[in-house]
Amino acid sequence: GESVGLHLPTLSVQEGDNSIINCAYSNSASDYFIWYKQESGKGPQFIIDIRSNMDKRQGQRVTVLLNKTVKHLSLQIAATQPGDSAVYFCAENWGLKNAGGTSYGKLTFGQGTILTVHP
Amino acid sequence: DAGVIQSPRHEVTEMGQEVTLRCKPISGHNSLFWYRQTMMRGLELLIYFNNNVPIDDSGMPEDRFSAKMPNASFSTLKIQPSEPRDSAVYFCASTLKGGNQPQHFGDGTRLSIL
Numbered sequence: 081g082e083s084v085g086l087h088l089p090t091l092s093v094q095e096g097d098n099s100i101i102n103c104a105y106s107n108s109a110s111d112y113f114i115w116y117k118q119e120s121g122k123g124p125q126f127i128i129d130i131r132s133n134m135d136k137r138q139g140q141r142v143t144v145l146l147n148k149t150v151k152h153l154s155l156q157i158a159a160t161q162p163g164d165s166a167v168y169f170c171a172e173n174w175g176l177k178n179a180g181g182t183s184y185g186k187l188t189f190g191q192g193t194i195l196t197v198h199p
Numbered sequence: 200d201a202g203v204i205q206s207p208r209h210e211v212t213e214m215g216q217e218v219t220l221r222c223k224p225i226s227g228h229n230s231l232f233w234y235r236q237t238m239m240r241g242l243e244l245l246i247y248f249n250n251n252v253p254i255d256d257s258g259m260p261e262d263r264f265s266a267k268m269p270n271a272s273f274s275t276l277k278i279q280p281s282e283p284r285d286s287a288v289y290f291c292a293s294t295l296k297g298g299n300q301p302q303h304f305g306d307g308t309r310l311s312i313l
Contacts, residue, residue, distance in 0.1 A: 111299065112299045114301050114302075116304075121306070122306050122307075123203075123290050123292075123304030123305050123306045123307050124242075124290075124292075124304045125304070126301040126302075126303065129301055131299065169242065171302075173299060184230060184247065184249055184254060185230045185294040185299065185300060185302065186232075186244070186247060186254075186255070187232075187244075187302060188244075189241070189242045191241050192241065192242075
């Protein structure tokens with residue numbers, strides 16, 4: 081029979097353009113958010129993170145924006161390069177803590193967005 | 200620095216056989232996570248450990264799946280007996296104590312059950 085898989089959102093851009101990848105998260109109590117990049121045959125690779133007490137954080141060529149009002153997270157990649165082609169996942173930490181008050185670090189992942197950069 | 204190390208990278212076996220996947224977390228990390236990734240379901244958390252103790256195994260699909268962490272530097276995920284629907288890529292990740300730190304992933308084990 082026909083197999084049905086996840087239909088991931090896709091974004092195609094030209095090399096040198098800026099890319100914006102969006103993510104809607106689920107839990108208003110989440111206190112920590114991460115963006116990961118996954119290339120074929122590899123595990124998710126950490127790109128950038130942001131805590132809930134911030135609304136913007138910048139890294140090298142990447143910026144993460146957090147809008148807690150609408151539970152929205154975005155990743156902006158400047159001057160996108162072919163090597164940026166990958167699946168991008170957002171993840172949220174629901175803030176589960178042990179009896180001592182330390183976060184377990186458990187993450188909930190989004191479904192991912194496929195970014196394709198054309199030379 | 201060595202990242203999370205998983206073995207084997209690929210495993211092909213016949214249904215009914217026992218499969219053991221291995222993970223060495225990053226030294227000093229005290230939380231370890233096992234995930235399964237498929238086209239159908241994406242990335243699913245199976246189980247996670249904190250200080251070698253299983254905290255939440257609600258993601259483990261069936262009793263055929265079990266995971267152990269005998270010490271801070273080693274964990275196994277076992278499937279017995281294996282079935283074709285267990286075919287997937289299995290990832291291990293670890294994170295530094297204290298939470299609110301990024302999880303660091305291994306490159307996974309691609310498991311195919313025939």
